Amino acid sequence: MNAYPADSVGRVVPRKIAIEQPLALDCGRTLPRHELMVETYGTLNADASNAVLICHALSGDHHAAGYHGDDDRKPGWWDNCIGPGKPIDTARFYVVSLNNLGGCRGSTGPNSINPDTGAPWGPDFPLLTVRDWVRSQALLADVLGIRQWAAVIGGSLGGMQVMQWAIDLPERIRHAVVIASAPKISAQNIAFNEIARQAILSDPDFHGGRFYGENVVPSRGLKLARMLGHITYLSDQAMRAKFGRELKAATPSFNFDVEFEVESYLRYQGQSFVDRFDANTYLLMTKALDYFDPAREFGDDLAAAFRQARARFLVIAFTSDWRFSPARSREIVKSLVDAGRDVSYALIDSQLGHDDFLMPLPQYHRVLRSYLARALEPAA
Amino acid sequence: MSAAALRPDLALICDWIRPGSRVLDLGCGDGALLSHLTRGFGVRGYGLEIDPENLARCVESGVNVIQADLDDGLKDFETRSFDYVLMTQALQALQRPDQALSEILRVGKTAIVTFPNFGHWRVRAALAMGRMPVTPSLPETWYNTPNIHLCTVADFEELCRERGWRIIHRRLLDRTHHDGLRIRLAPNLFSEVAQYMLQGPAA
Numbered sequence: 001m002n003a004y005p006a007d008s009v010g011r012v013v014p015r016k017i018a019i020e021q022p023l024a025l026d027c028g029r030t031l032p033r034h035e036l037m038v039e040t041y042g043t044l045n046a047d048a049s050n051a052v053l054i055c056h057a058l059s060g061d062h063h064a065a066g067y068h069g070d071d072d073r074k075p076g077w078w079d080n081c082i083g084p085g086k087p088i089d090t091a092r093f094y095v096v097s098l099n100n101l102g103g104c105r106g107s108t109g110p111n112s113i114n115p116d117t118g119a120p121w122g123p124d125f126p127l128l129t130v131r132d133w134v135r136s137q138a139l140l141a142d143v144l145g146i147r148q149w150a151a152v153i154g155g156s157l158g159g160m161q162v163m164q165w166a167i168d169l170p171e172r173i174r175h176a177v178v179i180a181s182a183p184k185i186s187a188q189n190i191a192f193n194e195i196a197r198q199a200i201l202s203d204p205d206f207h208g209g210r211f212y213g214e215n216v217v218p219s220r221g222l223k224l225a226r227m228l229g230h231i232t233y234l235s236d237q238a239m240r241a242k243f244g245r246e247l248k249a250a251t252p253s254f255n256f257d258v259e260f261e262v263e264s265y266l267r268y269q270g271q272s273f274v275d276r277f278d279a280n281t282y283l284l285m286t287k288a289l290d291y292f293d294p295a296r297e298f299g300d301d302l303a304a305a306f307r308q309a310r311a312r313f314l315v316i317a318f319t320s321d322w323r324f325s326p327a328r329s330r331e332i333v334k335s336l337v338d339a340g341r342d343v344s345y346a347l348i349d350s351q352l353g354h355d356d357f358l359m360p361l362p363q364y365h366r367v368l369r370s371y372l373a374r375a376l377e378p379a380a
Numbered sequence: 381m382s383a384a385a386l387r388p389d390l391a392l393i394c395d396w397i398r399p400g401s402r403v404l405d406l407g408c409g410d411g412a413l414l415s416h417l418t419r420g421f422g423v424r425g426y427g428l429e430i431d432p433e434n435l436a437r438c439v440e441s442g443v444n445v446i447q448a449d450l451d452d453g454l455k456d457f458e459t460r461s462f463d464y465v466l467m468t469q470a471l472q473a474l475q476r477p478d479q480a481l482s483e484i485l486r487v488g489k490t491a492i493v494t495f496p497n498f499g500h501w502r503v504r505a506a507l508a509m510g511r512m513p514v515t516p517s518l519p520e521t522w523y524n525t526p527n528i529h530l531c532t533v534a535d536f537e538e539l540c541r542e543r544g545w546r547i548i549h550r551r552l553l554d555r556t557h558h559d560g561l562r563i564r565l566a567p568n569l570f571s572e573v574a575q576y577m578l579q580g581p582a583a
Contacts, residue, residue, distance in 0.1 A: 314439075330456060333446060333456070334456045334457075337426060337446075337456070337457065337461075338458060338461070340402075340424065342444050343426070343444055343446070344438070344439055344443075344444050344445045344446065345445075345446040345447055345448075346432075346435055346436075346439070346447050347447045349432070363432050363436065366436050367435070367436055367439050370436055370439040370440040371439050373440070374442050377442075
């Protein structure tokens with residue numbers, strides 16, 4: 001019997017939930033049914049008013065907290081924030097975390113079987129938008145008996161899902177917590193995504209996305225894409241502090257082997273990503289990021305989009321985050337103020353960069369905890 | 381929160397605010413005023429605050445608070461988008477109080493500003509003795525005070541005249557937040573706390 005930390009949700013068992021309703025997608029196609037991998041922590045109360053949805057970012061999944069087994073090396077990706085007594089307090093909330101549609105960790109996605117062909121979907125899997133995810137998550141909420149979320153919470157691409165929830169389904173969300181996100185990504189951000197996609201698409205092992213049948217994976221492309229991503233998730237300062245210009249050996253060897261610590265780090269991160277992630281899902285996720293622009297259907301007026309919302313908002317940004325900079329969060333806040341919505345905004349002093357949204361920074365967790373402490377109060 | 385718990389100078393300001401209006405509170409501290417206005421007067425509003433500790437306390441008390449540096453201005457706020465913009469006891473700590481007031485009167489239809497009166501006799505007495513004043517309403521010493529742009533009631537009203545800002549109401553008070561005969565006779569000499577309601581030049 002393994003003793004998990006007292007503030008851990010302990011051992012969790014993911015389950016696959018079938019959504020039998022057809023899902024009409026923004027691309028014009030319809031999925032007749034789909035499956036979502038889900039973990040839940042805590043207990044749903046009698047009137048189902050304490051449910052919190054966690055929306056994951058680019059490479060996240062349903063395993064946000066706790067352990068799958070006694071020999072797990074690490075807990076879920078947001079374990080420092082979700083658990084009994086933690087900011088997202090599972091003693092009070094019923095927390096739902098899923099692997100989004102199009103993911104590669106058990107939910108229906110490019111690496112699952114297309115019932116029409118009996119082979120993996122691969123490149124035939126439809127490209128998705130953040131709105132599609134919100135529709136899919138709403139169907140999941142129906143299955144779980146959750147009419148209205150106490151809060152929907154997400155960082156980065158997850159924060160975009162939170163905003164879309166508030167705009168598209170205003171009656172179904174009381175609190176929207178948008179962390180290290182943006183109202184739409186910049187040309188620079190799309191450019192980074194495009195390089196990541198080109199790395200994958202140009203890998204000979206990609207086979208136009210049909211690599212499953214070839215017994216290969218486009219590991220070089222996926223690895224490069226992840227290495228590029230990692231550079232943008234860290235601040236210059238953090239990289240300097242973490243790696244400096246340290247050589248692994250005493251003297252330069254004048255070749256292209258790993259020589260600097262930072263190269264070693266990037267190669268390791270890239271390789272470990274290849275082992276757990278699907279190239280087609282990576283392509284799909286980056287496209288969803290690029291497409292996100294909730295203001296578009298409101299004449300490019302984000303405030304007009306937010307006038308649809310009824311939720312109260314908490315927006316959080318990090319000083320050292322340059323990929324989703326505080327200026328982008330302030331655009332969200334400005335539009336919410338213009339729309340007359342309730343919003344608080346915290347700028348957290350940080351060192352690491354975009355990745356800080358996953359770190360247990362005291363001021364960050366204090367603000368989140370204090371905000372969520374009021375999320376069970378009935379709406380004013 | 382009950383009205384009795386509110387700092388007396390803040391309680392007085394509440395009389396000036398129409399219930400149900402839209403309010404921006406600059407330098408809102410722990411959010412006590414905003415919390416009071418929201419719960420008691422149906423006001424919808426936001427506070428701006430730079431200090432992380434104060435920000436967290438605002439979040440704890442459930443008021444809308446936006447982390448911001450007042451010296452960065454109010455560029456994120458639309459013209460005439462608030463009924464009232466408040467600034468209590470912060471004007472004298474800003475880089476350019478005149479520009480701040482001008483921004484406040486752009487964003488708010490009405491401004492409510494309070495500051496310590498540097499014309500009070502205790503201040504004058506200290507200066508007459510050749511020392512920088514340390515008084516009950518200005519307790520910091522010259523080297524550690526955040527107050528870099530202090531003014532007197534007369535200076536403030538002169539600025540309003542120059543810029544065409546209209547003084548709709550003023551309250552000049554002692555430090556227990558009362559007025560009295562002395563203040564009415566010689567306001568710039570006897571008031572310690574000045575509260576003004578301003579509007580921009582008449583259209």
